[in-house]
Amino acid sequence: MPQKAVEVILMRQLASYLAMPILLFDPAGTLLFYNEPVEAISGLRFDETGEIKLEELSSMLHLTAEDGSPLPLEARPSVVALQQKRASHAVFWMAGVDGVRRKVEATGFPLEGQGGRHLGAVVILWEAQR
């Protein structure tokens, strides 16, 4: 497996030290890393899952709008950051593998490396309501 870009390595390092939930995606949408605060609100454990492909992630985390309908892909900050390469913010409900439904706010932004390389995306979550 090729080495990750140093910007991605350092982003993971930063995320691992911060106390707010942070998810780190590669350009293909694979969840490369999530920190311990994400574990606390999702029921996932990184040591057990490792990297998670986009399609697997959808079956693990169920994102819904206020009315309970599935959150459209184009409304997800991770997808906006990866596909449109811009920052966005959204409020939605998330049910993780622990079965608990939480209202979260999410901010996503693309990771642009030196030389204009698109390296993926970062999503920061805030738990708004349980």
Next chain:
Amino acid sequence: MKVTLWGTRGSLATPGPETVRYGGNTSCVEVCGADGTVLVLDAGTGIRRLGARLGPEVGRVDVLLTHLHMDHIQGLGFFRPLDQSGQEVHIWGPPSTTLDLRARVSRYLSPPLFPVRLRELPSRLTLHDVPLAPEEIRIGGLRISAALVCHPGPTVGYRISEDGATMTYIPDHEPLLGAVRLSSSDWISGFDLAAHADLLIHDSQYSATQYPKHVGWGHSAIPHVLEFAARTGVKRLVTFHHDPRHDDAALDRLVNEARSSADLPFEILPGIEGACFEVGHATRNQGQTTLT
């Protein structure tokens, strides 16, 4: 290819009787290809003596900067080829998001920090933002790959190959950042640069006891370098970028401790100013000599 160390000190030139053997000059390494191609890795104070040795028979000189911290560029103004009318010189350095390399190097090579401006130098000088891997550059018979590594500000390491032999130069690097508790090599900064290199010249600035006070400063403790070298599968490791506080006796002690700390799967060599290394096929001489 032949590799010569002209400056092995980190951070600050450290001349004096207590550093006379390892040397006090800051980072500068010469790489000579089989076809006579000359690369100069970094332009610390060691570059002055190297420049004095390069005669007119060298048609072109390429200076590859890892980054623009002062200990890696301070010798530029005293590099004789830059002052030779018509001499072809190329300077390569890491790209920045804001200014090109010429603008950034000019911050040092201009008053009040230096009396001569870059544009006033009589050599035929070209500056290049070095392309990052997977792109490569080819200079003479040497293939060069550059990649960003963990160190404050845009900083690259270089992987140089010729005819199946490889040397890697990462003088300022903190691979432990981002690699804590990781099992997978793809999360280690600098891994692809160093993988299976015949010779690795690597930052070895701190002892294990010094490192905790310098986390995030962008340098390595020797135990981290040993682990990095073992993980990347290099054949020989040269310690480099010595801390100015480490005199010859201290550096001898650190290297000896490293050698005895474990059954290392590579050879560890002290980065002594003037040391020369042949890097080539297994059938060639891979020995070490010393420049006088």
